[in-house]
Amino acid sequence: MRAYQNLLFLCRIWPGARNRRKKRASTDKERVAGISSPGNLKLKFNKNAYMQSTESNARVANYSSSLSAPARNSDGKNRTNDPFGLRRDFLENKFVYLAISPRARGLSIGINLNPDAACNFDCLYCDVDRSIGRSAWSIDCEVVARELEQTLALVHSPGLKALPPYSALPPELLRLKHVALSGDGEPTASPQFLEMVQSVVHVRARGRFPFFKIVLITNASHLDSADVQEGLMLFTTQDEVWAKLDAGTQAYMDLVNRGTVPLETIQRNILLTARKRPVIIQSLFSSVDGVPPSAEEITAFSHRLRDLKEAGANISLVQIYSATRPTASNRVAHLPLRAMSQIAGSVRAIAGLRAEIF
Numbered sequence: 001m002r003a004y005q006n007l008l009f010l011c012r013i014w015p016g017a018r019n020r021r022k023k024r025a026s027t028d029k030e031r032v033a034g035i036s037s038p039g040n041l042k043l044k045f046n047k048n049a050y051m052q053s054t055e056s057n058a059r060v061a062n063y064s065s066s067l068s069a070p071a072r073n074s075d076g077k078n079r080t081n082d083p084f085g086l087r088r089d090f091l092e093n094k095f096v097y098l099a100i101s102p103r104a105r106g107l108s109i110g111i112n113l114n115p116d117a118a119c120n121f122d123c124l125y126c127d128v129d130r131s132i133g134r135s136a137w138s139i140d141c142e143v144v145a146r147e148l149e150q151t152l153a154l155v156h157s158p159g160l161k162a163l164p165p166y167s168a169l170p171p172e173l174l175r176l177k178h179v180a181l182s183g184d185g186e187p188t189a190s191p192q193f194l195e196m197v198q199s200v201v202h203v204r205a206r207g208r209f210p211f212f213k214i215v216l217i218t219n220a221s222h223l224d225s226a227d228v229q230e231g232l233m234l235f236t237t238q239d240e241v242w243a244k245l246d247a248g249t250q251a252y253m254d255l256v257n258r259g260t261v262p263l264e265t266i267q268r269n270i271l272l273t274a275r276k277r278p279v280i281i282q283s284l285f286s287s288v289d290g291v292p293p294s295a296e297e298i299t300a301f302s303h304r305l306r307d308l309k310e311a312g313a314n315i316s317l318v319q320i321y322s323a324t325r326p327t328a329s330n331r332v333a334h335l336p337l338r339a340m341s342q343i344a345g346s347v348r349a350i351a352g353l354r355a356e357i358f
């Protein structure tokens with residue numbers, strides 16, 4: 001299914017992939033036809049259709065088969081030849097990594113503000129494996145700044161194109177879209193969040209590289225802290241906040257996010273931030289133990305977004321997506337495209353917001 005998402009993404013930005021997509025059309029119809037209960041969000045998961053589609057999509061999207069030998073991550077794990085399968089490519093860095101991000105529509109430089117994997121959520125779909133032991137690294141902002149400059153130099157040079165798996169990608173995918181403050185946990189929970197924002201802004205201000213957009217990817221639980229608000233004051237109008245909102249009810253949030261912060265606090269923090277600057281909402285919906293989110297849950301979710309908008313939140317986009325990467329929990333599965341379309345339709349109809357499926 002991830003291959004299918006990757007294909008859609010490629011088709012949007014890389015015309016060469018469209019021909020491959022045309023060949024996929026009949027399989028897509030079969031796949032959608034394999035979904036029962038049309039018009040109802042309680043769609044049943046058709047395992048056979050899913051497996052067939054996964055296999056055929058994997059073949060179609062296997063443009064990366066020409067990629068050369070596996071590369072390595074700094075954690076010693078083998079890197080896949082598929083750049084979309086590369087969750088994060090740390091090169092030789094400790095904190096700064098590369099990723100090809102569908103939601104960024106291309107190349108993203110990320111900064112891991114949580115090398116200890118600390119997070120106040122425990123999302124069912126999280127792909128961070130917290131069962132493995134980690135050293136209690138603290139963040140060295142000087143090292144981060146140095147790694148960021150080296151990585152910026154790499155992505156703005158022909159050197160990246162020479163590296164597998166990037167060598168087989170079209171230039172459009174190798175254009176830097178942003179530098180993301182993200183991590184193996186919640187970046188705004190880092191005690192060095194403000195210092196880190198200052199370091200990244202300083203690297204940008206030195207002007208050694210073309211301007212880059214900074215994106216904060218957050219679960220919104222700490223957006224009300226003084227340090228975070230101060231850090232956001234350093235953002236330009238081109239920088240962005242991507243805030244997670246995965247539920248319309250506290251019960252569903254407890255099921256999927258499994259955190260200690262109430263949904264009302266998340267909503268209040270999003271409002272606080274989105275009254276000052278545009279916020280992109282990131283919403284991941286998946287089936288849990290084979291059960292997709294109910295129609296009532298999606299309606300409640302859309303009403304929350306509508307309430308935010310009516311209270312003055314500037315929400316420029318709602319990104320709807322589903323679990324794609326291998327997750328630490330085996331309880332979640334990707335939603336059918338039709339179900340995600342219905343969620344996006346609900347957001348548009350009830351909240352009057354722009355919604356896109358990834």
Ligand code: SF4
Pocket residue numbers: 119120121122123125126127128183184185186219
């Ligand atoms: S908020 Fe992000 S890092 Fe934390 S558990 Fe959820 S998906 Fe994982």
